Amino acid sequence: MxxxxxxxxxxxxxxxxxxxxxxxxxxxxxxxxxxxxxxxxxxxxxxxxxxxxxxxxxxxxxxxxxxxxxxxxxxxxxxxxxxxxxxxxxxxxxxxxxxxxxxxxxxxxxxxxxxxxxxxxxxxxxxxxxxxxxxxxxxxxxxxxxxxxxxxxxxxxxxxxxxxxxxxxxxxxxxxxxxxxxxxxxxxxxxxxxxxxxxxxxxxxxxxxxxxxxxxxxxxxxxxxxxxxxxxxxxxxxxxxxxxxxxxxxxxxxxxxxxxxxxxxxxxxxxxxxxxxxxxxxxxxxxxxGMKQCKKCKVCESDIGENSNKLSALEATNYSSSVSVGQQQLTSDSENFAHAMFPYINQSLCYTCSKMFSEMDDSNDVNLKQILLNK
Ligand SMILES: [Zn+2]
Ligand SMILES: [Zn+2]
CATH class of the missing domain: 3.40.50.620 (HUPs)
Structure with missing residues (x-):
């Protein structure tokens, strides 16, 4: 035993x-x-x-x-x-x-x-x-x-x-x-x-x-x-x-x-x-x-979706923002709005890295974000 x-x-x-x-x-x-x-x-x-x-x-x-x-x-x-x-x-x-x-x-x-x-x-x-x-x-x-x-x-x-x-x-x-x-x-x-x-x-x-x-x-x-x-x-x-x-x-x-x-x-x-x-x-x-060839996020190197392949979390955030702001054109203009809220999304950054990016304050140094994006 x-x-x-x-x-x-x-x-x-x-x-x-x-x-x-x-x-x-x-x-x-x-x-x-x-x-x-x-x-x-x-x-x-x-x-x-x-x-x-x-x-x-x-x-x-x-x-x-x-x-x-x-x-x-x-x-x-x-x-x-x-x-x-x-x-x-x-x-x-x-x-x-x-x-x-x-x-x-x-x-x-x-x-x-x-x-x-x-x-x-x-x-x-x-x-x-x-x-x-x-x-x-x-x-x-x-x-x-x-x-x-x-x-x-x-x-x-x-x-x-x-x-x-x-x-x-x-x-x-x-x-x-x-x-x-x-x-x-x-x-x-x-x-x-x-x-x-x-x-x-x-x-x-x-x-x-x-x-x-x-x-x-x-x-x-x-x-x-x-x-x-x-x-x-x-x-x-x-x-x-x-x-x-x-x-x-x-x-x-x-x-x-x-x-x-x-x-x-x-x-x-x-x-x-x-x-x-x-x-x-x-x-x-x-x-x-899936190992398909696509763009990689500059910060985490994960695959990032094509524009057509919208992420549900992003859409949800857009939707709730537009409802709370009460401006209908926001939904129709959701692409631009998304890019203002989520910088470089689907271009150079994935959803979470973009969200992280929007929080960073580099006002003390103009180039920090650029350094990250150019890595
Ligand atoms: Zn033993
Ligand atoms: Zn990323």
């Missing part, structure tokens, strides 16, 4: 409130989930350069450990990749930010890996270069202030959405600079479920497969999520039994906003209905995205 469900030795780890494992079988199982995810998708060529994005948090700590284990193996389970480790600064208070980056350098060096670091404000630059390994980027206060001004003009929910797009863009950018055609990012089951629900709520429903599936192929640099079948409970246990210490224990999404509410909802759901979370994510992964 108290034995591991795999090998019958005494068990000491309980998952999903009912499944008992011994330490060895638990570790094997996590390593297997990680490698199976990569193997099953057969995307990577042997010894491919892969940019590994590390935030320093719990999932990033486990990802680092799983990669070290995988490439150190000497059997048929060996992970045949050449990892290039990368961290993006600028998501936290300056003092925390430096502490985390330095702790992460130490963490990587402990595994005999090197770390490249970039700063999120470099998003506003056209050409930025890679810093020397294991060094913090030089602070560019003018650029950091510009970027922060842009962020502070947006609502918290839009800002978080924008930041996730900036992250993605920067990862792709640095992957290219470091000659990587692939990226591993560390989202686990719970994170992906939160992202899925957030996407649906803010009008990114058509982008769900890119943002939640195993592979995001919007860019020629592919983003893969090899931790997508691992739950938060498993992450906690893995950290504990391997005595790993994450470089960062600070969550960066604390404000009361849509993303936080959804995250809390998913956390509660995971406690009691974990199978629901897996089912939701698996279903999202199966939703196919």
């Amino acid at each position: 108290f034995n591991c469900k795999k090998c019958d030795n005494p068990g000491n780890i309980i998952l999903r409130k009912k499944d008992l494992y011994c330490t060895e079988c638990f570790k094997t199982n996590i390593n297997h989930k990680f490698r199976a995810c990569i193997g099953k998708n057969k995307i990577l060529a042997k010894n491919e350069n892969v940019l590994i994005c590390l935030s320093g948090g719990q999932c990033s700590t486990v990802l680092l450990d799983l990669i070290k284990n995988g490439i150190s193996l000497d059997n048929h389970k060996k992970l045949w990749i050449t990892p290039v480790f990368f961290h993006l600064m600028g998501m936290r208070k300056e003092s925390d930010d430096e502490l985390i980056a330095n702790a992460l350098i130490k963490q990587c060096n402990h595994y005999d890996f090197n770390l490249y670091i970039g700063h999120i404000s470099e998003y506003l630059l056209k050409n930025n270069n890679v810093q020397e390994i294991n060094t913090l980027p030089q602070e560019n206060n003018t650029l950091i202030n510009k970027f922060n001004d842009l962020l502070s003009s947006m609502s918290v929910s839009s800002r978080n959405d924008f930041l996730s797009k900036v992250h993605r863009d920067m990862y792709v950018h640095f992957a290219k600079l470091l000659q990587c055609k692939y990226i591993f990012s560390g989202e686990t089951l719970g994170t992906l479920a939160s992202n899925l629900l957030t996407n649906l709520t803010i009008g990114r429903g058509s982008q769900v497969q890119y943002d939640v599936g195993f592979c995001d192929n919007r860019n020629e640099v592919r983003i893969l999520r090899p931790m997508k079948d691992i739950s938060q409970e498993e992450i906690d246990q893995y950290i504990q039994i391997n005595q790993l210490s994450p470089a960062s224990c600070i969550s960066n999404n604390q404000e009361n906003c849509l993303q936080t509410i959804i995250k809390n909802f998913v956390t509660d759901l995971q406690e009691n209905y974990q199978a629901t979370i897996s089912t939701v994510c698996k279903t999202a992964d199966k939703i196919g995205v």
Whole structure:
């Protein structure tokens, strides 16, 4: 009754409130989930350069450990990749930010890996270069202030959405600079479920497969999520039994906003209905995205519809606006009205990015929006 469900030795780890494992079988199982995810998708060529994005948090700590284990193996389970480790600064208070980056350098060096670091404000630059390994980027206060001004003009929910797009863009950018055609990012089951629900709520429903599936192929640099079948409970246990210490224990999404509410909802759901979370994510992964050639959004690189292919959310907003304003010509002139309310919609931006754009105030700097559009 108290034995591991795999090998019958005494068990000491309980998952999903009912499944008992011994330490060895638990570790094997996590390593297997990680490698199976990569193997099953057969995307990577042997010894491919892969940019590994590390935030320093719990999932990033486990990802680092799983990669070290995988490439150190000497059997048929060996992970045949050449990892290039990368961290993006600028998501936290300056003092925390430096502490985390330095702790992460130490963490990587402990595994005999090197770390490249970039700063999120470099998003506003056209050409930025890679810093020397294991060094913090030089602070560019003018650029950091510009970027922060842009962020502070947006609502918290839009800002978080924008930041996730900036992250993605920067990862792709640095992957290219470091000659990587692939990226591993560390989202686990719970994170992906939160992202899925957030996407649906803010009008990114058509982008769900890119943002939640195993592979995001919007860019020629592919983003893969090899931790997508691992739950938060498993992450906690893995950290504990391997005595790993994450470089960062600070969550960066604390404000009361849509993303936080959804995250809390998913956390509660995971406690009691974990199978629901897996089912939701698996279903999202199966939703196919038509690979027809069409325009891409400049900010998130998703396909944008043709003019004839009007988005229902947009039409609804137009309709309700015209009713509330009480001007009939608005409906007849809805195309122009839409473009005033949703700048660059269906031209350079998708619905949600356009909405985000309309919130940005770049009056302090004339060119910020242009910079984004010309990226
Ligand atoms: Zn066992
Ligand atoms: Zn977009």
